[in-house]
Amino acid sequence: MDKILRINMGAEGGPRAASVSLGNYAGLGGRAMTSAIVAKEVPPLCHPLSAENKLVIAPGLLSGSLAAMSGRISVGCKSPLTGGIKEANSGGQGAQVLGRLGYAAIVLEGAPNGETIYKVFINKDGVKITADNSLKMLGNYDLVEKMKKEYGDKISCISIGPAGEMKMSAASVAFTDMEQRPTRHAGRGGVGAVMGAKGVKVIVLDDTGMPNREPKNPDKFKEANKNFVQGLKKHPVTGEGLPAYGTNVLTNVINEAGGLPTNNFKTGRFAGASKISGETQAATETARGGVVTHGCHKGCVIRCSGIYNDKDGNFLTKQPEYETIWAHGANCGIDDLDAIALMDRLDDDYGIDTIEMGATIAVAMDAGLAKFGDAKAAINLVKEVGKGTHLGRILGNGAAVTGKVFGVERVPVVKGQSMPAYDPRAVQGMGVTYATSTMGADHTAGYAVTANILGVGGKVDALKSEGQIDLSRNLQIATAAIDSTGMCLFIAFAILDQPDTFQAYMDIISGFTGLNMTGDDFVALGKSVLKNEREFNFQAGFSSKHDRLPDYFKNEPLPPHNVTFAVKDEDLDKVFNW
Amino acid sequence: MNSSAFPSLLLSFEPGRIFIFFQLLENGFIIKGKVGCSVKEFLCNRMFIEQEYLDKRIQTIFLNGKPVDDVNSAMVKDGSTISISAAMPGLAGAMMRRGGALASMRSGISYVPAETGSDSYEGKVTIKFFNLISRELGPEFLKRGIIIEGKTFSGFIGANRKIIEEGLFSAEKDGVKIETEKLFNIMWQDKSELVLKVTGKQDNRTMPDTATLL
Numbered sequence: 196m197d198k199i200l201r202i203n204m205g206a207e208g209g210p211r212a213a214s215v216s217l218g219n220y221a222g223l224g225g226r227a228m229t230s231a232i233v234a235k236e237v238p239p240l241c242h243p244l245s246a247e248n249k250l251v252i253a254p255g256l257l258s259g260s261l262a263a264m265s266g267r268i269s270v271g272c273k274s275p276l277t278g279g280i281k282e283a284n285s286g287g288q289g290a291q292v293l294g295r296l297g298y299a300a301i302v303l304e305g306a307p308n309g310e311t312i313y314k315v316f317i318n319k320d321g322v323k324i325t326a327d328n329s330l331k332m333l334g335n336y337d338l339v340e341k342m343k344k345e346y347g348d349k350i351s352c353i354s355i356g357p358a359g360e361m362k363m364s365a366a367s368v369a370f371t372d373m374e375q376r377p378t379r380h381a382g383r384g385g386v387g388a389v390m391g392a393k394g395v396k397v398i399v400l401d402d403t404g405m406p407n408r409e410p411k412n413p414d415k416f417k418e419a420n421k422n423f424v425q426g427l428k429k430h431p432v433t434g435e436g437l438p439a440y441g442t443n444v445l446t447n448v449i450n451e452a453g454g455l456p457t458n459n460f461k462t463g464r465f466a467g468a469s470k471i472s473g474e475t476q477a478a479t480e481t482a483r484g485g486v487v488t489h490g491c492h493k494g495c496v497i498r499c500s501g502i503y504n505d506k507d508g509n510f511l512t513k514q515p516e517y518e519t520i521w522a523h524g525a526n527c528g529i530d531d532l533d534a535i536a537l538m539d540r541l542d543d544d545y546g547i548d549t550i551e552m553g554a555t556i557a558v559a560m561d562a563g564l565a566k567f568g569d570a571k572a573a574i575n576l577v578k579e580v581g582k583g584t585h586l587g588r589i590l591g592n593g594a595a596v597t598g599k600v601f602g603v604e605r606v607p608v609v610k611g612q613s614m615p616a617y618d619p620r621a622v623q624g625m626g627v628t629y630a631t632s633t634m635g636a637d638h639t640a641g642y643a644v645t646a647n648i649l650g651v652g653g654k655v656d657a658l659k660s661e662g663q664i665d666l667s668r669n670l671q672i673a674t675a676a677i678d679s680t681g682m683c684l685f686i687a688f689a690i691l692d693q694p695d696t697f698q699a700y701m702d703i704i705s706g707f708t709g710l711n712m713t714g715d716d717f718v719a720l721g722k723s724v725l726k727n728e729r730e731f732n733f734q735a736g737f738s739s740k741h742d743r744l745p746d747y748f749k750n751e752p753l754p755p756h757n758v759t760f761a762v763k764d765e766d767l768d769k770v771f772n773w
Numbered sequence: 774m775n776s777s778a779f780p781s782l783l784l785s786f787e788p789g790r791i792f793i794f795f796q797l798l799e800n801g802f803i804i805k806g807k808v809g810c811s812v813k814e815f816l817c818n819r820m821f822i823e824q825e826y827l828d829k830r831i832q833t834i835f836l837n838g839k840p841v842d843d844v845n846s847a848m849v850k851d852g853s854t855i856s857i858s859a860a861m862p863g864l865a866g867a868m869m870r871r872g873g874a875l876a877s878m879r880s881g882i883s884y885v886p887a888e889t890g891s892d893s894y895e896g897k898v899t900i901k902f903f904n905l906i907s908r909e910l911g912p913e914f915l916k917r918g919i920i921i922e923g924k925t926f927s928g929f930i931g932a933n934r935k936i937i938e939e940g941l942f943s944a945e946k947d948g949v950k951i952e953t954e955k956l957f958n959i960m961w962q963d964k965s966e967l968v969l970k971v972t973g974k975q976d977n978r979t980m981p982d983t984a985t986l987l
Contacts, residue, residue: 447856464838469799754840
């Protein structure tokens with residue numbers, strides 16, 4: 196990965212690709228790369244859909260190598276949803292294939308004249324950009340099938356569906372999985388709308404003939420990778436819980452804690468939770484001949500994904516994630532797994548963020564467009580988005596826009612982005628991260644649970660509430676660093692509990708890069724990413740006043756525990772004091 | 774209190790499909806007997822869960838929906854609900870772990886021990902097994918027998934009729950063999966509670982009545 200592919204979509208005479216050296220971006224990957232390029236090259240006050248914005252697609256530092264779990268890819272830009280910097284990342288095959296093709300990033304720049312849309316084909320021989328209006332408004336599934344017919348079945352696709360073409364603020368960028376289905380998405384923040392604004396429908400990658408990336412110190416790398424995999428396999432979360440049930444294993448637990456947002460965040464308990472839980476989902480998949488334990492990319496050893504078949508045993512969608520099950524399920528009062536799975540399929544096909552879509556439908560339900568619990572009506576609302584009707588275009592621009600249009604007061608967003616599947620009144624530490632993240636409300640922004648191992652900001656007393664500010668800071672730093680290596684965030688559990696696994700992780704990076712990566716370096720990397728992002732947001736007009744939850748979370752108690760968000764504003768402002 | 778006061782149902786079932794009954798454990802089953810003790814006492818000495826299993830495997834415990842950090846000071850009373858889970862993924866999953874590094878991030882809902890007497894008395898407790906706990910303890914508890922509400926069982930067999938029909942070898946109600954069809958025709962919703970025992974096909978001996986445990 197010693198080069199960046201820059202594609203100027205607005206070049207005179209048509210789009211033009213140029214492969215350039217890494218320059219000052221050498222040594223960066225994933226989120227560190229996307230945020231560095233956006234912070235340096237995108238005017239913070241530009242319109243997100245304008246030619247001045249850039250869409251950066253960057254595999255992680257270790258992607259394309261044999262490092263286990265290194266298949267995450269980051270997509271960055273100025274977000275049409277939040278107006279701030281955005282990094283959304285995804286699994287799938289894209290990171291590994293792009294890494295093997297040698298690109299540390301693809302940067303889409305400028306904007307084409309007219310309405311023509313393009314496909315980009317990249318293989319070992321170079322880059323070919325072709326206008327292809329026959330692809331217009333194709334869903335991601337049909338699009339990928341068409342690309343397979345044209346380029347063969349060894350390809351990997353990065354694409355947008357109709358939502359991206361219509362430049363909806365909730366549009367995602369899709370990545371194909373091992374079965375070449377467009378089931379993995381960089382979902383949050385409207386990155387798909389920016390790809391649509393660049394006029395690029397699909398980037399087709401073919402790494403035939405390209406070897407894996409080789410480590411600088413093969414022996415150290417190999418040994419560390421082996422220890423790392425062993426650490427993941429022996430941990431109860433990464434070795435057992437996630438493979439057995441996927442992320443949806445959380446539904447019962449969060450519901451029991453009274454933190455599962457239900458009916459647009461009105462209560463923290465959903466009566467139908469057990470009908471849509473990970474346990475029920477796994478049993479349903481097994482009974483229908485689906486798959487419960489499945490990786491989303493080669494080299495994944497956790498394998499928290501799966502295959503969800505319909506009642507007749509035919510593939511419907513990948514195993515929906517916990518956030519999707521919540522967004523289209525509990526948050527809309529829907530306890531029908533098949534209906535939720537269908538909405539997941541539609542979201543993937545239209546290319547739209549499942550969290551934003553579910554949250555938006557719940558707001559629409561509060562506005563009276565449908566009744567909570569009405570699965571059929573919810574499915575029809577998603578279809579409105581795919582068709583691009585006037586209503587669909589409103590919904591496709593997210594919960595904040597929908598709330599404004601229909602006069603809904605209680606809209607659960609921060610910086611314009613919908614909250615995910617944890618009510619911040621019940622899990623207040625999550626609320627701290629929702630409020631202060633550079634990304635808007637984001638459950639993954641402070642995900643990497645390495646606080647006491649890294650000792651950032653000193654040891655935190657786990658049982659004192661004052662600790663949540665320090666913890667959120669540490670988690671956000673660690674997450675930014677992991678996002679930069681291309682590692683799946685789920686490695687964080689093994690890292691939290693097993694210092695030897697954390698060391699193995701550092702040794703993988705050291706063995707691969709030839710540098711001596713330490714915990715301090717890891718922290719410094721995370722801090723540098725956040726510094727770039729916060730500086731961009733500041734220049735874009737954000738201040739501490741935007742690091743807040745909507746007022747009603749402070750004033751309206753959440754049943755069943757009847758708690759409100761009690762973290763003081765002045766404490767929120769301390770999160771980035773380091 | 775004795776479980777013989779309720780109708781009992783013994784199902785002999787294909788072992789490979791017994792997982793379908795784990796939904797009932799997830800929804801909650803009832804234990805009647807002595808309460809007024811710590812969560813640890815209740816789980817280990819009244820439900821006969823090994824302490825090592827509690828210490829190592831049961832990473833998350835809720836008492837009435839509140840995450841428990843100290844199983845010795847959390848008290849079980851009449852009407853309590855205890856939910857137990859293995860270690861969970863996600864930031865929120867890590868937060869819910871008992872005594873975990875991130876416990877402060879959910880301090881607003883954490884269980885706070887109250888000063889109450891510890892005299893034991895008769896009571897009713899709802900138990901929920903989630904995820905790996907259900908998978909690991911479920912077969913044993915189903916074999917021992919669980920008390921569940923009639924309407925819960927009615928909803929369960931209605932929703933899972935096909936797989937139950939496919940996996941059922943035999944059924945006995947109150948010690949008398951019944952046909953599969955009858956299993957679905959009984960108005961279980963009219964029974965307040967029943968004792969359900971499910972055994973694998975090769976393990977269909979009559980089990981001792983241990984549903985109440987205490």
